[in-house]
Amino acid sequence: MGEAKRDTAFPDIRFFGPDAADSAPIEIGRLGGKGINLCKMTIAKFPVPPGFVVTTSAYHQFVEANKIGDKIKKLAESINYSDVRGVDTTAAKIRALFTDSPVPKALSEEIIQAYRRLKSSGGDRVAVRSSATAEDLAEASFAGQQDTYLNIRGEEALMKSVRSCWGSLWTARAVAYRAKQGISMEGLGLAVVVQQMVIADAAGVMFTVNPVTGARDEVVINAAWGLGESIVSGHVTPDTIVADKATGKIRDLQVSEKSVMTAMTENGTEEIEITDNRRNTRVLEDKDVLRLVEIGRLVENYYGAPQDTEWAIAGGKFYLLQARPVTSLPEDPKEVEKVRQDEIDRLYKIAGNKRCLWVLHNLSETLPTPTPLTWDIVGEFMSGRGGFGKMYRDFGYTPSKQVCEEGFLDLVCGRIYADPQRAANLFFDSMPLSYDLDAVAKDPKLMDAAPGKFEPERADGKFLMALPGFVRQMMRCSKMMKLARKTVVERFEKNILPPYLAWVQEKRKQELESLSTAQLLAELDARIDRVLGEFGGESLKPGFFGGMAEAGLTGMLTQLMGQELGTQVSLTLTQGLEGDTTMQQAGAMFDVARGNMKLADFIDQYGHRAVEEMELSRPRWREDKTYVTQILNVYLDETVKAPHEMHKTNVEKRKEMEAKLPELLKQWGGSSLLEDLTTDFKDAQMMLPYRESGKHYLMMGYETIRLAIVELGRRWKLDRDVFFLQRSELKEYEAKPDTFKPLIASRKTRWNAAKKLDMYDVVDSLKLDKLGLPEEISSAGEFKGDPVASGLATGTAQLVKDPSEAAGLCTDYVLVCRSTDPAWTALFVHAKALVVEKGGVLSHGAIVARDYGIPAVVCPNAMQKIQHNSLIRVDGNRGIITIMDKAEKKT
Numbered sequence: 001m002g003e004a005k006r007d008t009a010f011p012d013i014r015f016f017g018p019d020a021a022d023s024a025p026i027e028i029g030r031l032g033g034k035g036i037n038l039c040k041m042t043i044a045k046f047p048v049p050p051g052f053v054v055t056t057s058a059y060h061q062f063v064e065a066n067k068i069g070d071k072i073k074k075l076a077e078s079i080n081y082s083d084v085r086g087v088d089t090t091a092a093k094i095r096a097l098f099t100d101s102p103v104p105k106a107l108s109e110e111i112i113q114a115y116r117r118l119k120s121s122g123g124d125r126v127a128v129r130s131s132a133t134a135e136d137l138a139e140a141s142f143a144g145q146q147d148t149y150l151n152i153r154g155e156e157a158l159m160k161s162v163r164s165c166w167g168s169l170w171t172a173r174a175v176a177y178r179a180k181q182g183i184s185m186e187g188l189g190l191a192v193v194v195q196q197m198v199i200a201d202a203a204g205v206m207f208t209v210n211p212v213t214g215a216r217d218e219v220v221i222n223a224a225w226g227l228g229e230s231i232v233s234g235h236v237t238p239d240t241i242v243a244d245k246a247t248g249k250i251r252d253l254q255v256s257e258k259s260v261m262t263a264m265t266e267n268g269t270e271e272i273e274i275t276d277n278r279r280n281t282r283v284l285e286d287k288d289v290l291r292l293v294e295i296g297r298l299v300e301n302y303y304g305a306p307q308d309t310e311w312a313i314a315g316g317k318f319y320l321l322q323a324r325p326v327t328s329l330p331e332d333p334k335e336v337e338k339v340r341q342d343e344i345d346r347l348y349k350i351a352g353n354k355r356c357l358w359v360l361h362n363l364s365e366t367l368p369t370p371t372p373l374t375w376d377i378v379g380e381f382m383s384g385r386g387g388f389g390k391m392y393r394d395f396g397y398t399p400s401k402q403v404c405e406e407g408f409l410d411l412v413c414g415r416i417y418a419d420p421q422r423a424a425n426l427f428f429d430s431m432p433l434s435y436d437l438d439a440v441a442k443d444p445k446l447m448d449a450a451p452g453k454f455e456p457e458r459a460d461g462k463f464l465m466a467l468p469g470f471v472r473q474m475m476r477c478s479k480m481m482k483l484a485r486k487t488v489v490e491r492f493e494k495n496i497l498p499p500y501l502a503w504v505q506e507k508r509k510q511e512l513e514s515l516s517t518a519q520l521l522a523e524l525d526a527r528i529d530r531v532l533g534e535f536g537g538e539s540l541k542p543g544f545f546g547g548m549a550e551a552g553l554t555g556m557l558t559q560l561m562g563q564e565l566g567t568q569v570s571l572t573l574t575q576g577l578e579g580d581t582t583m584q585q586a587g588a589m590f591d592v593a594r595g596n597m598k599l600a601d602f603i604d605q606y607g608h609r610a611v612e613e614m615e616l617s618r619p620r621w622r623e624d625k626t627y628v629t630q631i632l633n634v635y636l637d638e639t640v641k642a643p644h645e646m647h648k649t650n651v652e653k654r655k656e657m658e659a660k661l662p663e664l665l666k667q668w669g670g671s672s673l674l675e676d677l678t679t680d681f682k683d684a685q686m687m688l689p690y691r692e693s694g695k696h697y698l699m700m701g702y703e704t705i706r707l708a709i710v711e712l713g714r715r716w717k718l719d720r721d722v723f724f725l726q727r728s729e730l731k732e733y734e735a736k737p738d739t740f741k742p743l744i745a746s747r748k749t750r751w752n753a754a755k756k757l758d759m760y761d762v763v764d765s766l767k768l769d770k771l772g773l774p775e776e777i778s779s780a781g782e783f784k785g786d787p788v789a790s791g792l793a794t795g796t797a798q799l800v801k802d803p804s805e806a807a808g809l810c811t812d813y814v815l816v817c818r819s820t821d822p823a824w825t826a827l828f829v830h831a832k833a834l835v836v837e838k839g840g841v842l843s844h845g846a847i848v849a850r851d852y853g854i855p856a857v858v859c860p861n862a863m864q865k866i867q868h869n870s871l872i873r874v875d876g877n878r879g880i881i882t883i884m885d886k887a888e889k890k891t
Contacts, residue, residue, distance in 0.1 A: 012058040012107060013114045016042040017050025017196075019121060030055040032131030032191035037323050044302050046295070047319050050121055051195030052114045056133060058107055059166050059189045066101040072170070076185055079175065080629070091172040098167030103159055111162060111194075112155050118196060125197040125264065126152050128161040129322075130168050133189050150229060151197055151264045158194070165192045179626060198319050199264065200312035202283045203228035204238060207326060208245065208296045209306040214330030216306070218251065219243045219293050223283035226261030227269060228310055228321070235271060236260050239283050245297060248290035255282045292318060299323055331753040339753045340772040343413050351765035357437050358417035358763040359444045361409055365819035365838055367614035369414045369755050372747055373709065374616040376727035377528055383407030384426065387536030391544065392426060394537070395484065396477035400425035412763055413772055414754030424451035431470055432456070444761045445786075448840070485545045489686060496538045497697065503530060507704040512711040517734055524708040524730070531701030539694035546687030547842055550574055553680040554841070560670045564877055568790045569664070571841070572657040573681045575850040576650030579689040581696040582844065583851050585609070586825045587643040589628070593635035599625070608703040609696075611803055611823040616706050617723040627804045631826040637811075640829050646852055654685075691842060692822070724748055761838075761860050775861055783866075785859030787879035788839065788846035793855050794873040794884065795832035797866050803827055814874055816866050820845040828852045833874035835862045835881060849876075857881055 014031055016038045028036050035053035042048050063069050072094055079090050103111075118126070128149040149161040168174065169190040178185075204223040209216050222231055222238040230236040236259065242252040257280055260271045284292070292311065295318060299307050306326040312319045350356060363382065370378060382388045384399030384407065392399060400422075408422040420435040427433075432455040440446050507527065512520060553573065558566030585606050591597035607622030621628050634640070658681075665671050713722030716733060724744045725733060733740055757772030795814040803824045811830040819838045825848055828834070834849045834856035849856035855876025859865065862881070866872060871885035 010052075010110060010114055012055050012061070012110055014039060014053040014055060015050075015114070015117075016052065017048055017121075018042075019050065029133055029189075030057065030191065032056065032133050032189075032193075033324060034129060034131035034193050034322055035191045036131075038193060038195070040302075041299070041320060041323060046299065046302075047317070049196045049198050049319050049321065050118060051126070051193060052118060053131065054111055054114075054162060054192040054194065056189035056191050058111070059169075059191070061107055062098075062101070062103060062163075062166060065104045065107075066097070068097045068101060071097060073185070076170075076175070079179075087176055088172045091170050091175050094170040095167035098163050098170075101163075103163065108159060111159065115155060115158055115194065118194070121196075123196060124153050125199075126158065127193075127195050127197055127321075128152050128158065128165055129193045129195070130165045131191040131193050132169065132174075133191070150227065150262075150269045151267070153267055157267070162192050162194075166190055179629075195321070197264065198312040198314050198321070200227055200314050202226070203310070203312040203321075204231055204283070206292060206296050206309045206311055207306070208300040208309070209326060209329060210242065211308075211326060211329060214332050215334075216332045217245050219245050219296050221284070221289065221292060224258055224261060225274060225278055225283060226263050226272075228312065229262040229269060230260060230271060235262075241284065241289055243289055243293050245293065248293040250286065250289055253282070255280065258283075288313070288318075295320065331749075331756050335749060335753040336756045339413070339750055340757055343754075344768045344771050347412070347763070347765060347768055347771070354765075355437055356765040357420050357440055358410060358412050359420060359440060359447050360759070360761045360838065361416045361418045362838065362840070362843070363409070363614070364416045365843060366612060366821045367416060368612065368818070369751065370411070370416070370615060371617050371723040371751065372726050373723045373730075374614070375411060377532065377616065377705070378614060379407055379409060381532040381536055382409050387532045387534070388540065389426070389537075390533070391537035391540050394480075394541075396473065396480045397427045398429045398473075399427075400429045413757045413759055414751060415759050417763060418447060420447060420451075423447065427451070428470065428473065441762055441764055445840070481545075484541070485548075485683065488541050488545055489690070492538060492542055492690070496535070500530075500535050500697070500701065504700045504704060507701075508707075512708060517712075517715070520708060520711060521730055524705065524712075527701070527705045527708055531698070531705060535701060536698060539690075539698045542687045542690035543692075543694050546684055546690060549680045549683035550688060550842060553677060553684055556670075556673055556677055556680070560665075560668050560673065564787075567787060567841075568877060569657065569661075570681075571788075571790055571850055572653055573661075574654075574684050574688055576647055576652075576654045577685055577689050579693055580647075580847070580851065581689070581693040582822050582825055582848055583643055583647055585822055586828075586848075587647075589632065589826060590635045590640075590643055593632045599628070602628070608700045609822055611821070613699055613702070613821060613823070616702070616709060617720055620703050620706065622703070627823065630804065634826045634829050637830070643851075650851055650853065688842065688847075692844065692847065696822075718744075721748070724751070758864075775864065781883040783859055783862075783881045785835070785857040785862075785879045785881060786840070787856075787876050788841045788843070788858055789834070789849035789854065789856035789876050791833070791853070791855035791876045792873070793833040793876075794871065797835075797868060797870050797872045799863055799866065799868045800827065801863075814872055816862055817845075818863060819843070820848070824848075828854065833857075833876070835859055835866065835872075835874060837862050 014035065020042055026036050026039050031039060031053050038048055038051070039053070063072070075090050075094050080086050115126070130148070149164065152158055152161050169188065202223055202225050204221060205228065207220045210218040210220050212220070219242070221241040221243065223241065224231050224236050224238040231238050237256040238258070239256055240254045241250060243250050258274055259279065261274055262269050263272050295311070296307070296309060299309060299320070303323070303325070306329060307323045308326045309323040310321040312321060347356070363378075367374070367378065380386045384392075384404035389399050389404065403422055403425050406422070408419055408426055410417050410419055420437065420440055424434045427450060433451040434453045434455055435447065435451045436453045512523070515523060550570070554567060554570040557570050560566065561569065588597060588602050588605065592599050592602045603622055603625065608620050610618045610620045611627065612618055661677070662671070662674055665674055665677070709722060712730065713719050716722065716737065721744050724747045725740060729740060758774045759772065760775065763771060793814070795812050797816050798809055798813040800815060800817045803826075809827065809830065812832050813830065814833045814835060815827055815831040816835045817824070817837075819836055821844055824845070828848050829852075831852070831854055833854050834845055836843070836845045836856070836858055837860055839845050839858050846856055855874045857874055857876055857879050859881055866881070866883070870883055873882040873884055875882070
């Protein structure tokens with residue numbers, strides 16, 4: 001095409017197609033995603049219908065000439081994304097600025113001259129499409145966010161469509177999508193693609209991978225008669241063809257009844273009914289599929305990534321109308337199976353000739369699938385030498401050398417599991433105690449207690465000689481824990497927390513950009529040591545003793561009154577507690593929604609939190625407020641009771657139970673237990689809130705660790721990929737980045753693949769052939785779980801995987817999810833009950849459910865057992881879930 005040059009007669013136009021001579025540099029900032037792909041496909045000699053791109057400079061000229069830039073900015077900044085109607089109204093006002101303003105004369109003449117040149121090459125009918133500068137990025141598909149105008153004829157109609165396209169940058173759906181993806185308004189522009197219409201006999205869409213299964217060796221084609229608009233709009237069910245990518249051979253063909261087609265009219269398009277035999281005739285013959293797959297294969301090879309393409313066929317010739325990267329692609333089933341088999345082989349080698357169990361750890365509630373760097377950091381924290389182990393050492397326990405070096409947790413298929421054999425050695429190094437594997441396999445909750453199985457074969461002569469020493473050590477531990485329990489809260493509040501908070505404030509102000517890489521790595525190490533090594537264990541201690549007190553309280557009450565009543569009394573005595581940061585956060589969010597608190601003040605207090613916040617790669621709310629602004633909409637409902645009012649009600653219930661406890665104990669013949677019970681429930685009331693507040697403070701420091709890692713990712717141009725390095729590799733990366741990039745890509749693939757595996761609470765080396773496979777779920781209408789919040793409620797089941805995707809929930813639903821953390825709290829507002837797969841009576845979900853006065857049950861595999869939108873009854877007194885009426889299963 002000769003040396004690079006731009007057509008000087010058309011400074012704001014870029015031509016593409018078979019006869020295009022423009023060879024100037026292709027810039028996404030000028031052409032947008034769609035425009036740049038059409039120009040690239042032209043250069044690669046793909047069959048692209050001719051056309052031109054009105055560049056973003058034309059958009060900016062239009063905005064500047066009509067002096068509407070400040071008006072757009074002011075309106076855009078006023079949008080409250082939690083107010084759906086408000087978004088629509090404001091977006092419409094912005095679009096009106098475009099439709100009501102004229103195109104500058106010189107610019108209008110340039111566009112019209114380009115149109116006339118295009119007409120001379122084969123017809124005056126064109127399609128006018130938007131081409132946003134931020135669209136079709138690797139992780140964000142903008143398909144359908146801006147508008148398309150088909151079969152436009154004449155200069156006046158063209159200019160009107162161009163103005164409408166510019167305005168479509170500000171449709172409500174486009175504005176909301178950019179906000180969700182975190183795309184800034186700064187410098188935002190829109191190019192417009194004007195492309196000659198193909199008078200198509202048939203058209204459709206082709207994915208060069210299977211977008212449903214993730215199979216990379218398949219091409220999926222949708223085909224319908226006429227223009228492709230009927231497929232895009234969903235008004236026709238197209239033929240669906242799954243073909244082998246390498247050979248083009250059809251693997252699956254579904255011929256649909258195609259009742260309508262989109263056809264061109266004199267000025268525009270219309271849907272017409274298909275009345276002839278084409279209605280039930282396949283659109284593409286085998287030879288057509290073979291040719292189309294070949295084009296798809298070439299396009300994918302050219303871009304080096306799977307593509308979502310639009311095609312048309314006219315007079316036996318195929319045309320490519322556009323191509324963009326496939327986003328949100330499922331993992332390749334072959335890769336998922338490879339990960340499964342690799343894990344089976346690894347676990348078999350670990351087990352050898354003995355039986356091994358791995359039990360899902362409660363850390364997985366907030367860290368379900370850690371990235372490699374996160375796991376290196378958190379795994380060390382949870383080891384015998386880390387902050388978690390330090391807490392045990394402070395109580396006089398002596399974790400074994402193996403637990404100190406390796407920890408007691410393992411990643412199995414990317415999830416966090418505890419090894420009962422190593423966990424037993426967290427307490428006393430040489431004590432011949434273990435967990436009963438048969439019992440744990442039946443009831444994984446036994447891992448919450450200390451090991452109780454004595455192993456006589458390990459009790460040799462050395463042990464018998466050391467036995468008196470072990471007894472003294474156990475007595476010393478008991479004494480140390482009793483003393484610590486009395487002073488733990490005061491010590492934490494006076495000695496531990498103040499200097500830590502001062503340190504956090506100092507580190508948040510530190511300018512990391514000014515540090516050399518060596519200094520930054522040293523700073524990261526220092527932050528990990530301070531937060532997780534020093535403060536982490538201390539932050540756990542009050543909640544640890546609160547859990548002990550609650551366990552003692554529940555144990556005595558259930559032994560006296562039976563499981564159901566004893567549990568209810570215990571739960572009532574431990575609800576409505578003071579200092580619960582989760583309820584304080586909910587109250588603050590309520591105040592923001594009602595205008596009683598500024599969002600900036602909320603972010604200042606809680607901006608260090610996030611969904612799945614133990615995962616360091618997750619942005620904090622201070623970095624991305626999208627989730628917070630979305631969830632505020634929940635609290636706009638005037639029927640919602642203020643969290644502090646609900647808390648007040650729970651306080652009254654608690655005090656009422658405290659008052660009647662002596663009489664209740666007398667009825668059950670347990671008056672002698674009153675003093676011990678009072679000690680336990682008073683300690684539980686004082687210390688249980690620290691299970692949430694301790695984590696709240698820990699996350700403040702955790703945020704500073706993330707900031708240091710993010711700075712490494714920024715300077716190395718890795719962004720989120722930096723979390724797929726291991727901690728030991730950080731010091732080596734800068735010297736040999738090319739060595740690590742393939743490793744990062746491989747780890748990301750395996751990490752994503754592992755997330756597709758269905759994992760159970762217990763992995764048994766005797767049943768590894770079933771590892772990662774879906775469990776066979778009984779069709780029974782009733783399931784038994786563990787009651788963690790009392791009450792009885794019936795509602796529509798809403799299966800939610802991520803709270804940021806739950807903005808469309810109605811009211812009076814039963815929230816069904818894997819687990820919860822503070823980011824889920826707003827979803828409890830309209831919930832009638834809670835069902836979670838993981839957790840216990842002291843888990844976040846259980847505590848919040850009791851605060852909100854709704855029943856809650858922990859039921860393993862609830863997301864598989866319960867169907868989305870089915871009517872279910874949740875009995876939080878007995879732990880029973882009853883399916884009242886089934887509905888569709890949510891995928």
